[in-house]
Amino acid sequence: MGSVLAASSPNPPPAPGSAAGPGLTVPPGFGMPPVSPVIPSAGSSSAEQGEAENPLPNPGAFEECHRKCKEVFPMQMEGVRLTVNKGLSNHFQVNHTVMLSTLGDSSYRFGATYVGSKQMGPAESFPVMVGDMDNSGSLNAQVIHQLTNRIRSKLAFQTQQQKFVNWQVDAEFRGEDFTSAVTLGNPDVLVGSGIVVAHYLQSITPALALGGELVYHRRPGEEGTVMSLAGRYTGSNYIATLTLGGAGAHASYYHKASDQLQLGVEFEASTRMQDTSMSFGYQLDVPKANLQFKGSVDSNWVVGATLEKKLLPLPLSLVLCSFLNHRKNKFQCGFGVTIG
Numbered sequence: 001m002g003s004v005l006a007a008s009s010p011n012p013p014p015a016p017g018s019a020a021g022p023g024l025t026v027p028p029g030f031g032m033p034p035v036s037p038v039i040p041s042a043g044s045s046s047a048e049q050g051e052a053e054n055p056l057p058n059p060g061a062f063e064e065c066h067r068k069c070k071e072v073f074p075m076q077m078e079g080v081r082l083t084v085n086k087g088l089s090n091h092f093q094v095n096h097t098v099m100l101s102t103l104g105d106s107s108y109r110f111g112a113t114y115v116g117s118k119q120m121g122p123a124e125s126f127p128v129m130v131g132d133m134d135n136s137g138s139l140n141a142q143v144i145h146q147l148t149n150r151i152r153s154k155l156a157f158q159t160q161q162q163k164f165v166n167w168q169v170d171a172e173f174r175g176e177d178f179t180s181a182v183t184l185g186n187p188d189v190l191v192g193s194g195i196v197v198a199h200y201l202q203s204i205t206p207a208l209a210l211g212g213e214l215v216y217h218r219r220p221g222e223e224g225t226v227m228s229l230a231g232r233y234t235g236s237n238y239i240a241t242l243t244l245g246g247a248g249a250h251a252s253y254y255h256k257a258s259d260q261l262q263l264g265v266e267f268e269a270s271t272r273m274q275d276t277s278m279s280f281g282y283q284l285d286v287p288k289a290n291l292q293f294k295g296s297v298d299s300n301w302v303v304g305a306t307l308e309k310k311l312l313p314l315p316l317s318l319v320l321c322s323f324l325n326h327r328k329n330k331f332q333c334g335f336g337v338t339i340g
Contacts, residue, residue: 056177059209062199065232065241069252072264073281074294074306077321077334078103085340091115095340097132103332108135120146137161150174177203193219207234213245247271260285301326315340 079101087093097109111132118126124146131141142156150173157167168185180200187194194217201211213228228245237257243250248270255263262283269276281296290310297303304323311318319336 056203057206058174058177059179059201059203059211059232061172061179061181062201062211062213062230065201065211065230065243066250066252066266068239069241069254069264069266072254072262072283072294073266073279073296074304074321076304076323076332077306077319077336078332079106079334081319081334081336083336083338083340085338087340091117095132109133118146120149191220201230208232209234260287 079099081100082098083095084097085093085095091114093113095111095113097111098106099109100106109132111130114127114129115125116127120126127143127145129141129143131139133139137159138161139157139159141158142154144152144154146152152172152174154170154172155168156170158165166186168183170181170183172179172181178201181198183195183197183199185195185197196216198214199211200213201209203209209232211230213230215226215228217224226246228243228247230241230243232239232241237255239252239254241250241252248268250269251267253265257263262285264281264283266279266281267276268278277299279296279298281294284293285291286293290312292308293305295303295305302323302325305321307320309318310316317338319334319338321334321336323332324330
């Protein structure tokens with residue numbers, strides 16, 4: 001909750017820091033003053049060594065608390081979709097997507113991705129620029145850049161037929177055991193409108209993380225704030241998350257039963273819509289067959305499933321999707337092909 005535009009980003013690596021002594025780190029560009037040698041007692045040295053060996057981990061971003069559970073559920077798709085990915089270099093990639101729909105308008109989208117040469121980790125390079133445009137001229141674009149080892153920024157905007165619809169600026173700071181972020185969405189100084197979202201997530205123990213979210217929105221004749229509190233507990237093979245706020249409640253539970261089977265349960269309650277829903281989903285991976293199956297069912301009697309098959313050694317993937325709403329007696333199915 002809280003993001004004006006949905007976007008996801010990879011976790012940054014911890015700041016390296018130059019070592020200045022046992023259990024101490026010094027930021028780059030700073031030095032340690034001379035300190036007279038002190039021989040600590042055996043008890044204090046063992047305690048300090050235990051703290052240094054078991055520091056609290058960074059909890060990640062607040063908006064990703066429920067991500068692990070949501071990834072288990074299938075994504076709805078209708079009609080026929082063809083996607084062709086082409087890598088032009090180590091830093092640049094383009095893709096073409098054609099969608100044929102029986103319910104809405106068919107469309108064509110052209111996308112491009114650029115990854116910079118600033119290496120921040122084994123699989124992280126910045127800046128990252130992602131954008132796509134459809135045949136009507138609507139554009140979605142994001143720019144993500146790692147300013148320092150701990151500060152990451154993101155700019156995202158959306159246009160619809162040559163008119164700006166949404167745009168937002170994010171700034172995220174990741175400490176050793178906490179993450180804080182501020183998002184500014186659709187600011188308009190002349191009209192006096194905009195949205196400000198503040199996140200904070202703190203690791204209490206290696207398994208428990210607590211945090212909060214504050215959303216402030218303003219437009220002519222309307223102004224308000226919404227606050228939410230969140231808690232996440234991570235076990236050896238499960239993750240339980242709870243979010244409570246003025247807008248409602250959201251609870252999720254993720255369980256990794258085995259290397260092939262993953263389960264997820266979600267409960268959502270909205271005070272504005274006066275509605276509650278519960279969903280159950282699972283993901284089954286068959287590595288030997290290059291097959292992945294996802295299924296879900298919710299309290300509104302909507303059943304959905306997706307089947308993805310990779311035809312190795314060819315760079316080809318096939319996706320089959322179907323959703324059935326028993327209450328409204330509606331059925332949707334989709335077929336997708338990805339090349340590259």
